[in-house]
Amino acid sequence: MMEEQENKILNLPNKLTAVRLLCIPIVIFFMFFPGKWFSFFAAFFIGIAFITDILDGYFARKYSEVTVLGKFLDPLADKILVAIVMIMLVKLGRIPVLMVLIIISREMAITGLRAIAASEGSVIQSSKLGKFKTIFQVVAILALALHYEYYDINMHSVGMVFLWIALVLTLWSGWNYLKQFNELLFLESRDNRRF
Numbered sequence: 001m002m003e004e005q006e007n008k009i010l011n012l013p014n015k016l017t018a019v020r021l022l023c024i025p026i027v028i029f030f031m032f033f034p035g036k037w038f039s040f041f042a043a044f045f046i047g048i049a050f051i052t053d054i055l056d057g058y059f060a061r062k063y064s065e066v067t068v069l070g071k072f073l074d075p076l077a078d079k080i081l082v083a084i085v086m087i088m089l090v091k092l093g094r095i096p097v098l099m100v101l102i103i104i105s106r107e108m109a110i111t112g113l114r115a116i117a118a119s120e121g122s123v124i125q126s127s128k129l130g131k132f133k134t135i136f137q138v139v140a141i142l143a144l145a146l147h148y149e150y151y152d153i154n155m156h157s158v159g160m161v162f163l164w165i166a167l168v169l170t171l172w173s174g175w176n177y178l179k180q181f182n183e184l185l186f187l188e189s190r191d192n193r194r195f
Helices: 002-009 012-031 036-062 068-091 097-119 128-146 155-194
Strands: none
Touching: 012 036, 012 068, 036 068, 036 128, 068 097, 068 128, 097 155, 128 155
16 A cells, blocks of 8 residues: 555656756756856756656646645746746846746745635636746746857847746736636635525
């Protein structure tokens, strides 16, 4: 029984999430140093981390290997990775601190709302806007980590364009999640008044 439980915890999706967490200190190391090669390797490991995010979700659904640990670790690993990379990008002077504060604050607020909803037995569903936000955020982070010119393309400029779009989507999707949360509260208070 114990071995079966251990195998369930150490399934492929959870191992991929662990790889993503292990990429974080490697990314931090490379982002401590200026220069094109350090930036390239930082972006490379950020890319690996995001690929593991796609794969762990795919394998968890395909093989029905969704675990409580996975549900907790997967979004946590994503948020830690995004927050740390953005903070490091601020340190390197590549993005404005206000944009990072807005994005990280929104992530924390929505995580909190989802936790409150879950404790009441409700689920705030992920929206398409939230998924688009994530795509633009990932491209922005990768381009800003690369920073320098590659094949005559200014990666910093590309990253900033994607980051501004991600910021708009961050605020828009955050507002939608807030509306969902308010609707859940309204429905719950209305149901309670019936009894």
